[in-house]
Amino acid sequence: MSTRIRESRGQEMALTTAVAIVIVLLSLLPMLRLIKEIVAPGGTLSTVAIKAGLASPATWVATWHTLVVGIGGTLLAVLSGTLVAVLITLTDIRGRSALVLCYVMPLMIAPQVTALAWLQLFGPASPFLKLFGAAPPLGTKNPLYSTSGIILLLGVQYGPLVFLLVRAGLRKLPRELVEASRAGGAGWFTVLVTIVLPLMTPSIMAAAALAFVSCVGNFGIPAFLGIPANYLVLPTLIYQRLAGGGPAVLGETAFLSVLIGVIAMAGILAQEVMSRRRDYRISSTSLAAEPYELGRWRPAVHAGMWLLIVVVLVLPLFGLVLTSLVPGYGIALTAKTVTLDNYRFVLFEHDAASRAFFNSFWLSIAAAFFAVLVAVPIGYLIAWGKQRWVRLLNLSVELPYALPGVVLAIASLLLFLRPIPLTGIQLYNTVWIILYAYLARFLVLALRPTISGYHQIDRALEEAAQVAGAGLFTRMRTIIFPLLAPAAIAGGLLIFMTALSELTVSALLWSSGSETIGVVMFSFEQGGDSNYAAAMSVITVAVTFVLMLVTNLLAPYLPSGVLPWRD
Amino acid sequence: MARLSLDNVTKSFANFDAVNDVSIDVGDGEFLAVLGPSGCGKTTLLRLVAGFEKVTSGEIRIGSEVVSGRGGSVAPEKRRVGIVFQNYALWPHMTVAENIGYSLKVAKLNKAVARQKVEDALALVNLQGLGDRRPANLSGGQRQRVALARCLVAAPSLVLFDEPLANLDVHLRASMEDEFASFHKRTGTTIVYITHDQAEAMALADRIAVMDGGRLAQLATPRELYHEPANEMVASFISQGILLPADVLSAEQAGQCKVRVLGAELVVRCRPGERPRTGAKICCRSADLDVSPDGPGFDGLVKRVIYQGGSARIEFTPSTSPDLTLHFEQPDPVVLESGAQARLRIRSGWLIPAAGAVA
Ligand SMILES: Nc1ncnc2c1ncn2[C@@H]1O[C@H](COP(=O)(O)OP(=O)(O)OP(=O)(O)O)[C@@H](O)[C@H]1O
Numbered sequence: 058m059s060t061r062i063r064e065s066r067g068q069e070m071a072l073t074t075a076v077a078i079v080i081v082l083l084s085l086l087p088m089l090r091l092i093k094e095i096v097a098p099g100g101t102l103s104t105v106a107i108k109a110g111l112a113s114p115a116t117w118v119a120t121w122h123t124l125v126v127g128i129g130g131t132l133l134a135v136l137s138g139t140l141v142a143v144l145i146t147l148t149d150i151r152g153r154s155a156l157v158l159c160y161v162m163p164l165m166i167a168p169q170v171t172a173l174a175w176l177q178l179f180g181p182a183s184p185f186l187k188l189f190g191a192a193p194p195l196g197t198k199n200p201l202y203s204t205s206g207i208i209l210l211l212g213v214q215y216g217p218l219v220f221l222l223v224r225a226g227l228r229k230l231p232r233e234l235v236e237a238s239r240a241g242g243a244g245w246f247t248v249l250v251t252i253v254l255p256l257m258t259p260s261i262m263a264a265a266a267l268a269f270v271s272c273v274g275n276f277g278i279p280a281f282l283g284i285p286a287n288y289l290v291l292p293t294l295i296y297q298r299l300a301g302g303g304p305a306v307l308g309e310t311a312f313l314s315v316l317i318g319v320i321a322m323a324g325i326l327a328q329e330v331m332s333r334r335r336d337y338r339i340s341s342t343s344l345a346a347e348p349y350e351l352g353r354w355r356p357a358v359h360a361g362m363w364l365l366i367v368v369v370l371v372l373p374l375f376g377l378v379l380t381s382l383v384p385g386y387g388i389a390l391t392a393k394t395v396t397l398d399n400y401r402f403v404l405f406e407h408d409a410a411s412r413a414f415f416n417s418f419w420l421s422i423a424a425a426f427f428a429v430l431v432a433v434p435i436g437y438l439i440a441w442g443k444q445r446w447v448r449l450l451n452l453s454v455e456l457p458y459a460l461p462g463v464v465l466a467i468a469s470l471l472l473f474l475r476p477i478p479l480t481g482i483q484l485y486n487t488v489w490i491i492l493y494a495y496l497a498r499f500l501v502l503a504l505r506p507t508i509s510g511y512h513q514i515d516r517a518l519e520e521a522a523q524v525a526g527a528g529l530f531t532r533m534r535t536i537i538f539p540l541l542a543p544a545a546i547a548g549g550l551l552i553f554m555t556a557l558s559e560l561t562v563s564a565l566l567w568s569s570g571s572e573t574i575g576v577v578m579f580s581f582e583q584g585g586d587s588n589y590a591a592a593m594s595v596i597t598v599a600v601t602f603v604l605m606l607v608t609n610l611l612a613p614y615l616p617s618g619v620l621p622w623r624d
Numbered sequence: 625m626a627r628l629s630l631d632n633v634t635k636s637f638a639n640f641d642a643v644n645d646v647s648i649d650v651g652d653g654e655f656l657a658v659l660g661p662s663g664c665g666k667t668t669l670l671r672l673v674a675g676f677e678k679v680t681s682g683e684i685r686i687g688s689e690v691v692s693g694r695g696g697s698v699a700p701e702k703r704r705v706g707i708v709f710q711n712y713a714l715w716p717h718m719t720v721a722e723n724i725g726y727s728l729k730v731a732k733l734n735k736a737v738a739r740q741k742v743e744d745a746l747a748l749v750n751l752q753g754l755g756d757r758r759p760a761n762l763s764g765g766q767r768q769r770v771a772l773a774r775c776l777v778a779a780p781s782l783v784l785f786d787e788p789l790a791n792l793d794v795h796l797r798a799s800m801e802d803e804f805a806s807f808h809k810r811t812g813t814t815i816v817y818i819t820h821d822q823a824e825a826m827a828l829a830d831r832i833a834v835m836d837g838g839r840l841a842q843l844a845t846p847r848e849l850y851h852e853p854a855n856e857m858v859a860s861f862i863s864q865g866i867l868l869p870a871d872v873l874s875a876e877q878a879g880q881c882k883v884r885v886l887g888a889e890l891v892v893r894c895r896p897g898e899r900p901r902t903g904a905k906i907c908c909r910s911a912d913l914d915v916s917p918d919g920p921g922f923d924g925l926v927k928r929v930i931y932q933g934g935s936a937r938i939e940f941t942p943s944t945s946p947d948l949t950l951h952f953e954q955p956d957p958v959v960l961e962s963g964a965q966a967r968l969r970i971r972s973g974w975l976i977p978a979a980g981a982v983a
């Protein structure tokens with residue numbers, strides 16, 4: 058092999074090796090450990106674990122529930138998210154940036170906070186309903202403690218996720234494609250149905266897959282809404298088993314978590330198969346199409362949009378704030394009862410709560426930073442990799458990363474229950490096991506936008522740099538990263554906000570001293586201290602909101618599209 | 625077929641007039657080329673006609689109907705215009721046949737009839753048998769043909785082209801030019817054709833509208849544009865006309881007048897009614913220049929000699945006004961060399977009308 062050939066191979070090899078190590082450590086290793094627990098519990102091959110799992114009726118009930126709320130939530134999210142994206146992006150609606158900001162907000166709010174907020178809004182103790190004396194009598198069942206309640210909140214939670222992906226796709230739609238169709242005699246509705254939506258199917262399907270995985274893996278919403286009604290989905294079933302049985306039931310929960318994984322994977326695979334047939338790469342860069350004039354419908358559309366915002370954002374948050382201001386359950390808010398005691402308590406008096414704020418902050422920053430750095434090279438190999446085995450790797454990368462958090466949490470538990478061999482380092486019962494799970498868990502949030510970013514870049518841009526003599530690392534730095542930075546960094550920011558009040562993973566991994574915000578919030582709510590939970594929620598929402606504002610200050614220095622809530 | 629008229633059309637983006645007070649009348653079945661440097665507002669003009677942009681002021685009529693004006697704007701899908709985009713704008717999620725048949729489907733045409741029309745359109749652009757391909761699997765020239773077929777299949781009365789050949793190579797360009805010309809001849813469709821390539825415009829168009837900075841600089845036949853440019857911009861833009869300062873010495877007589885240029889007197893063509901004035905300009909073509917060692921004329925320096933095969937392009941600076949550059953061609957055998965002294969004669973030229981004079 059000549060030196061020149063070796064030189065050209067070197068960088069690619071280095072990249073591939075680095076990516077392979079990351080993948081092995083963060084995904085293959087925990088996944089293999091999980092599978093080993095199922096097929097060979099205790100070290101010898103046996104089907105005991107699987108048989109035990111399949112024999113339990115609870116498994117089947119929870120699986121059915123998971124499918125119902127997963128599919129229901131996805132449908133609601135895709136319908137609402139796509140509709141809002143089309144209205145906001147393609148019409149001459151006014152106040153676009155405010156609408157985007159408000160509609161995307163629920164995504165920045167942790168699911169359990171959403172759940173808590175809605176519960177506070179409609180429950181018999183609702184300080185909001187009490188304002189008008191409309192609260193049902195104490196003891197009445199909250200209407201949200203139901204299947205449709207869970208589906209509704211999942212739709213509200215993940216509609217913005219779909220919205221963001223579809224909107225990103227819509228903005229890349231060259232205006233000529235729309236105009237050619239209009240010149241061909243098509244009215245706006247026909248253009249939408251025959252041109253815009255078909256071209257958007259890759260975005261919509263990717264969004265649907267992501268929403269589905271998020272829905273079936275969601276813990277916060279079914280935990281707050283389902284557990285009281287004894288409506289268990291797989292993640293909450295696992296939580297209950299583990300909370301009751303400790304490490305002894307790990308094997309059983311391993312089976313359940315694999316089951317969630319299989320369901321989520323089915324969703325991802327369906328999307329993969331469908332979108333492989335539809336790779337409409339839009340390579341031309343052009344201006345966006347002229348917005349469709351709503352004309353006399355404009356006031357109605359405006360009213361509808363703002364009503365939606367009020368219902369999904371303003372009212373729940375308002376209810377949350379009210380709850381955080383009353384001294385106890387079921388007390389009406391009046392000038393006499395209003396108090397800040399709940400805030401004082403969670404911030405200064407409750408040790409675990411203040412520890413949780415610290416832990417969650419640094420964990421989220423670390424996870425976001427890591428993911429942004431790693432997503433670009435991994436995405437490169439997945440999207441543009443030439444070797445066959447890299448393509449095979451694709452599946453093994455997608456597979457574990459795309460799995461719901463519960464799966465990773467259980468796998469991490471299995472992996473680190475005992476000290477790491479050779480080093481003797483103990484991660485179990487420390488905050489480090491949570492960091493490990495976060496790194497593995499949230500990478501997907503940065504990886505997916507990055508990969509779709511790759512798919513939308515004309516490869517010729519990189520090839521041009523290659524012809525100009527740029528080596529792989531130079532191309533990554535000077536061509537690919539700048540082009541993908543919006544996608545990757547947006548992913549990183551999403552990760553930070555998601556990780557900040559994350560509950561799914563930490564609910565299974567926390568230990569005394571390594572509490573996260575989500576865990577403390579959850580235990581307050583379970584103990585009936587909704588007012589403390591509400592106070593913590595308001596604080597995290599406020600922090601998130603301030604963070605969004607601060608990041609907004611940076612906006613002029615960032616490429617456009619980096620901040621999801623900014624128009 | 626349709627007449628297209630633009631009356632004092634202006635289009636402003638924020639405070640910037642992309643199209644400024646343009647009036648053009650395109651006759652039934654006419655082939656009008658719109659020519660101008662980059663950024664002069666050609667695409668904007670076309671998008672105004674298609675209805676993708678609203679006029680700021682003025683009026684556009686297609687046939688007898690006002691489509692854009694004070695009373696509002698007819699939607700693009702109601703205008704029955706065909707449009708061929710520079711980047712083709714083929715829908716990647718449809719096959720070639722689906723792309724072409726789109727407008728027929730939208731119009732809910734009978735399926736069999738539509739299929740036949742698509743076949744005919746494919747045959748018209750020599751793409752028989754490619755109906756099932758995806759646009760991504762076509763060459764640039766084939767894509768352009770599909771775009772053309774797509775716009776023709778609905779038999780629009782007015783077809784708009786936005787630099788349709790800009791992305792094609794020279795040979796393909798020539799053959800597509802032929803195709804456009806024969807299409808125009810065959811169908812008699814009214815065509816507005818945007819280009820920044822002067823040769824293309826000259827070869828195809830009945831008349832050419834030259835635009836400059838959003839304004840219409842001149843609207844005339846190719847011949848007239850070349851021989852009788854209405855202003856300095858057109859004179860220098862078309863075929864690199866040479867502009868020379870002149871004083872008009874005599875009033876117009878039989879389309880000619882006497883002028884003094886670079887100290888020499890000569891007779892040039894001019895518009896009727898020209899009177900003696902100073903500070904005028906004449907436009908002459910390189911073919912109007914002669915080397916005349918002994919005759920009347922003016923002396924100067926040969927700056928550069930660029931051999932072009934069969935002839936050379938000579939750049940020449942008169943000694944009386946060293947900031948001017950004239951260029952002309954000398955056939956083989958080329959005798960002039962750069963740095964040499966030479967004496968030039970202007971045989972004829974065109975007196976550019978005074979600014980503000982009406983055509
Ligand atoms: N939507 C818009 N908003 C603001 N300015 C615009 C817009 N569209 C065009 N312009 C400006 O109007 C001017 C004319 O643009 P236009 O696209 O019509 O030029 P053109 O003659 O087609 O140029 P080219 O030959 O490069 O295609 C340009 O200065 C352009 O920047």
Ligand SMILES: [Mg+2]
Binds near residue numbers: 666667668
């Ligand atoms: Mg243009």
